[in-house]
Amino acid sequence: MIAILITIMVLELHVPHGSDLAALAPLLPVFLTYVLSFVLIAIYWNNHHHLLALTDRVTGGVLWANLHLLFWLSLMPFVTGWMGENHFAALPTALYGVVLLFAGIAYYILEQVIIHGEGANSRLRAAVGGDAKGIISMVLYIAAIPLAFVNQLLSDALYVTVALMWLVPDRRIEARFRQEENGA
Amino acid sequence: MIAILITIMVLELHVPHGSDLAALAPLLPVFLTYVLSFVLIAIYWNNHHHLLALTDRVTGGVLWANLHLLFWLSLMPFVTGWMGENHFAALPTALYGVVLLFAGIAYYILEQVIIHGEGANSRLRAAVGGDAKGIISMVLYIAAIPLAFVNQLLSDALYVTVALMWLVPDRRIEARFRQEENGA
Amino acid sequence: MIAILITIMVLELHVPHGSDLAALAPLLPVFLTYVLSFVLIAIYWNNHHHLLALTDRVTGGVLWANLHLLFWLSLMPFVTGWMGENHFAALPTALYGVVLLFAGIAYYILEQVIIHGEGANSRLRAAVGGDAKGIISMVLYIAAIPLAFVNQLLSDALYVTVALMWLVPDRRIEARFRQEENGA
Amino acid sequence: MIAILITIMVLELHVPHGSDLAALAPLLPVFLTYVLSFVLIAIYWNNHHHLLALTDRVTGGVLWANLHLLFWLSLMPFVTGWMGENHFAALPTALYGVVLLFAGIAYYILEQVIIHGEGANSRLRAAVGGDAKGIISMVLYIAAIPLAFVNQLLSDALYVTVALMWLVPDRRIEARFRQEENGA
Numbered sequence: 231m232i233a234i235l236i237t238i239m240v241l242e243l244h245v246p247h248g249s250d251l252a253a254l255a256p257l258l259p260v261f262l263t264y265v266l267s268f269v270l271i272a273i274y275w276n277n278h279h280h281l282l283a284l285t286d287r288v289t290g291g292v293l294w295a296n297l298h299l300l301f302w303l304s305l306m307p308f309v310t311g312w313m314g315e316n317h318f319a320a321l322p323t324a325l326y327g328v329v330l331l332f333a334g335i336a337y338y339i340l341e342q343v344i345i346h347g348e349g350a351n352s353r354l355r356a357a358v359g360g361d362a363k364g365i366i367s368m369v370l371y372i373a374a375i376p377l378a379f380v381n382q383l384l385s386d387a388l389y390v391t392v393a394l395m396w397l398v399p400d401r402r403i404e405a406r407f408r409q410e411e412n413g414a
Numbered sequence: 415m416i417a418i419l420i421t422i423m424v425l426e427l428h429v430p431h432g433s434d435l436a437a438l439a440p441l442l443p444v445f446l447t448y449v450l451s452f453v454l455i456a457i458y459w460n461n462h463h464h465l466l467a468l469t470d471r472v473t474g475g476v477l478w479a480n481l482h483l484l485f486w487l488s489l490m491p492f493v494t495g496w497m498g499e500n501h502f503a504a505l506p507t508a509l510y511g512v513v514l515l516f517a518g519i520a521y522y523i524l525e526q527v528i529i530h531g532e533g534a535n536s537r538l539r540a541a542v543g544g545d546a547k548g549i550i551s552m553v554l555y556i557a558a559i560p561l562a563f564v565n566q567l568l569s570d571a572l573y574v575t576v577a578l579m580w581l582v583p584d585r586r587i588e589a590r591f592r593q594e595e596n597g598a
Numbered sequence: 599m600i601a602i603l604i605t606i607m608v609l610e611l612h613v614p615h616g617s618d619l620a621a622l623a624p625l626l627p628v629f630l631t632y633v634l635s636f637v638l639i640a641i642y643w644n645n646h647h648h649l650l651a652l653t654d655r656v657t658g659g660v661l662w663a664n665l666h667l668l669f670w671l672s673l674m675p676f677v678t679g680w681m682g683e684n685h686f687a688a689l690p691t692a693l694y695g696v697v698l699l700f701a702g703i704a705y706y707i708l709e710q711v712i713i714h715g716e717g718a719n720s721r722l723r724a725a726v727g728g729d730a731k732g733i734i735s736m737v738l739y740i741a742a743i744p745l746a747f748v749n750q751l752l753s754d755a756l757y758v759t760v761a762l763m764w765l766v767p768d769r770r771i772e773a774r775f776r777q778e779e780n781g782a
Numbered sequence: 783m784i785a786i787l788i789t790i791m792v793l794e795l796h797v798p799h800g801s802d803l804a805a806l807a808p809l810l811p812v813f814l815t816y817v818l819s820f821v822l823i824a825i826y827w828n829n830h831h832h833l834l835a836l837t838d839r840v841t842g843g844v845l846w847a848n849l850h851l852l853f854w855l856s857l858m859p860f861v862t863g864w865m866g867e868n869h870f871a872a873l874p875t876a877l878y879g880v881v882l883l884f885a886g887i888a889y890y891i892l893e894q895v896i897i898h899g900e901g902a903n904s905r906l907r908a909a910v911g912g913d914a915k916g917i918i919s920m921v922l923y924i925a926a927i928p929l930a931f932v933n934q935l936l937s938d939a940l941y942v943t944v945a946l947m948w949l950v951p952d953r954r955i956e957a958r959f960r961q962e963e964n965g966a
Contacts, residue, residue, distance in 0.1 A: 234421040237786040240856050241425065241793065245863035249871035268856070272849045276842075290460075294581070297456045304424050304452070311429035319433035397846070418605040425609065474644075478765070481640045488608050488636070495613035503617035602789040609793065658828075662949070665824045672792050672820070679797035687801035 231300050232275045235307065239267060242311035260314030263326075266389060267310040270330065273396040274303060274337070284354040285344050292347060295340040302333035323385050324378035330389065331371035338364050367392045415484055416459045419491065423451060426495035444498030447510075450573060451494040454514065457580040458487060458521070468538040469528050476531060479524040486517035507569050508562035514573065515555035522548050551576045599668050600643045603675065607635060610679035628682030631694075634757060635678040638698065641764040642671060642705070652722040653712050660715065663708040670701035691753050692746035698757065699739035706732050735760045783852050784827045787859065791819060794863035812866030815878075818941060819862040822882065825948040826855060826889070836906040837896050844899060847892040854885035875937050876930035882941065883923035890916050919944045 243264055246253040278299075285292065309329045313322040338361065345355045374388040427448055430437040462483075469476065493513045497506040522545065529539045558572040611632055614621040646667075653660065677697045681690040706729065713723045742756040795816055798805040830851075837844065861881045865874040890913065897907045926940040 231417045231421055233783045234418055234786055236852075237783055237856060238422060238425065238790060240859055241790065242429065243857075243860045245794065245860060245867060247867075249864075249868035249874050251873065254873070254877075265853075268853055272846075272853075275849070276845050279845075293460050293463075294456075297459075300420075301449075301452055301456075304421060305427075307424055308427045308429060312433075315429060315431075316433035321435065321438070322433050325438075415601045415605055418602055422606060422609065426613065477644050477647075478640075481643070484604075485633075485636055485640075488605060489611075491608055492611045492613060496617075499613060499615075500617035505619065505622070506617055509622075599785045599789055602786055606790060606793065610797065661828050661831075662824075665827070668788075669817075669820055669824075672789060673795075675792055676795045676797060680801075683797060683799075684801035689803065689806070690801050693806075 232271060232278060232303060235300075235303055236268060236271045236275065239264065239271070239307040239310060242307050242314070259317045260311070263310050263314035263318075266386075266393060267306055269393045269397070270389070271303060271306055273393065274299075274333070277337070277396075281341065281344070281354065284357055285348075286353065287344075287347055289343075289347050291343050292340070295336070295343040299333065299336035299340050302329055302336050305329045306333075318382045318386060320379045320382055323382040324375045327371050327375040327378065327385060327389070330392075331368060331375065334364060334368045334371060338368070363395065367395070416455060416462060416487060419484075419487055420452060420455045420459065423448065423455070423491040423494060426491050426498070443501045444495070447494050447498035447502075450570075450577060451490055453577045453581065454573070455487065455490055457577065458483075458517070461521070461580070465525065465528070465538065468541055469532075470537065471528075471531055473527075473531050475527050476524070479520070479527040483517065483520035483524050486513055486520050489513045490517075502566045502570060504563045504566055507566045508559045511555050511559040511562065511569060511573070514576075515552060515559065518548060518552045518555060522552070547579065551579070600639060600646060600671060603668075603671055604636060604639045604643065607632065607639070607675040607678060610675050610682070627685045628679070631678050631682035631686075634754075634761060635674055637761045637765065638757070639671065639674055641761065642667075642701070645705070645764075649709065649712070649722065652725055653716075654721065655712075655715055657711075657715050659711050660708070663704070663711040667701060667704035667708050670697055670704050673697045674701075686750045686754060688747045688750055691750045692743045695739050695743040695746065695753060695757070698760075699736060699743065702732060702736045702739060706736070731763065735763070784823060784830060784855060787852075787855055788820060788823045788827065791816065791823070791859040791862060794859050794866070811869045812863070815862050815866035815870075818938075818945060819858055821945045821949070822941070823855060823858055825945065826851075826885070829889070829948075833893065833896070833906065836909055837900075838905065839896075839899055841895075841899050843895050844892070847888070847895040851885065851888035851892050854881055854888050857881045858885075870934045870938060872931045872934055875934045876927045879923050879927040879930065879937060879941070882944075883920060883927065886916060886920045886923060890920070915947065919947070 243257070243260060246257060306329060309322065309326045313319075313326045316322045341354065341358060341361060341364075345352045345358075348354065370388045370392050374385040377388070378385040427441070427444060430441060490513060493506065493510045497503075497510045500506045525538065525542060525545060525548075529536045529542075532538065554572045554576050558569040561572070562569040611625070611628055614625060674697060677690065677694045681687075681694045684690045709722065709726060709729060709732075713720045713726075716722065738756045738760050742753040745756070746753040795809070795812060798809060858881060861874065861878045865871075865878045868874045893906065893910060893913060893916075897904045897910075900906065922940045922944050926937040929940070930937040
């Protein structure tokens, strides 16, 4: 479903009526927001893929925690379109952070539900640990939301910071896979 | 296909033109309807997933019963958008219930077609029994449709009741899986 | 991809502005066209599913014959919207038939490419034979296209006839599966 | 995700208001652009399918190189709509080439990341070699971009040339598959 979401988001990039640079210029903030959202959802896509690969037991609780995450991600095309079309105005920029924050919380809940259901031998628990990177992201989102009413660029800078922080694939989980392959 | 449906539904959340709270406020009923529809479709997604996992024999009849269910679910983005944009007016609220009712009937038919095709040893028959919860949902929808013309809030309350009733995953089917795993 | 296509088609059912029957009434032809297209694409979905299950060798030619079929099916949301919004006017009704005809031809080509590539032992050849039903459908489409300029209802009746003719799942292919299961 | 992309692109073919030929005529350039984009994305779909089938090791780098390719392809519906609606005007025609060029570069990077990660025994390296066809395509795109400001038809001819050049499935990769099947 994350694949569908990241794809339909392009429908918020409305085709302009004119055919010159003047017609394209107002689309620049929409495009930049699109790039940011694409990267942020792509990060979820990759991490979610690794997460499920490390999940041994899918209970009803895991299914609902997963749908809860998808709910918040499903709002990304909407907040992306709203923030982009309003040149990063205060309220849309803050709402963008709210959706990201709740998606982050939902991801954290999903991790905990899986680990809790699997008990002491959970492979995910061993790989993720306390998920410091996830918690730092949420702290940055919490900071970005009120900052949007002071200066939107500060909030945008925080969103970009989170994206850059995650662009490096999760070496803990990758390392875990490699360990298992080597029979460690 | 249910994954695609639940995702494109967000396209009915049209991005508003302004960037302040006044621009966002009229979207509240659309958003609430979106949340309700997301939960109701997610319930179908989960139950449908369990249903197919318990299905041993896919005949032509099962394929068509499944497509019949998908037809009614495919109308959800439309009735969600119509009910939300009209602040839960009478006719859209009733039509929302009509689509839910027919989706419920289609799901029941799908269950029966699978069970009928598999005969006495059907694992699904053992798990689902008479499907009391499905029948109660349909009774509530039948009540909600005329009630929309008396007071829409009553209908909405019934839709929310059905959602809450199903949010608990189907323990009968889960229990059945666990029994089978344990070799019972 | 057919699953995606049949799902996004609902986006052509635009949410009306009013909330009473007068607002809903003009949508009736769009809705009827939607139902017809849903059934016709669902038929392709089922048959295509059976077709690929009987295909043992996927060559480059098969991939392109398949994409050729998907191209014509991808135009269905467009012609569905156009025919529905113009209350089955002559030209849109004819164009609807043109797209169906080319989809039918593309399906026939796909069958032949698969059979040709597999040679004398092709399971598909044994199951499909000369594909009389496919050829009859194409003849009906060829008749429906000019008839749209005489009386659109005649064309619509022919489209419905084809849908009804196919709604019965392809017993030849189903029978073939059963034979194979029984080791015949 | 490429399957989703190629499907939602039809949503850029907006249903016209009238029902006669005069209403349909302005859609011709949009339709032609749609056909061109459908073929170009279908080529990526096929090649990408073969590429992944020859990939033995999916690292974090491969995942991100893949998402980078999907990013550029995700812009295809937008540039397709813009070029089509402006009857192949200069700037939209050039931008269409820019997106194609970056998609081509991203595909090349993806190939190199896979080959680099697999080392000397990479099956992909043996199949693809220096990827002359990919490099020629990029050279043609680089030529087409400035040519759009001289004469758009020249650029369009180059885009069509690339499509025709690739329509023939990649025999090197197909041959490699056949060799492996034969135990060579």
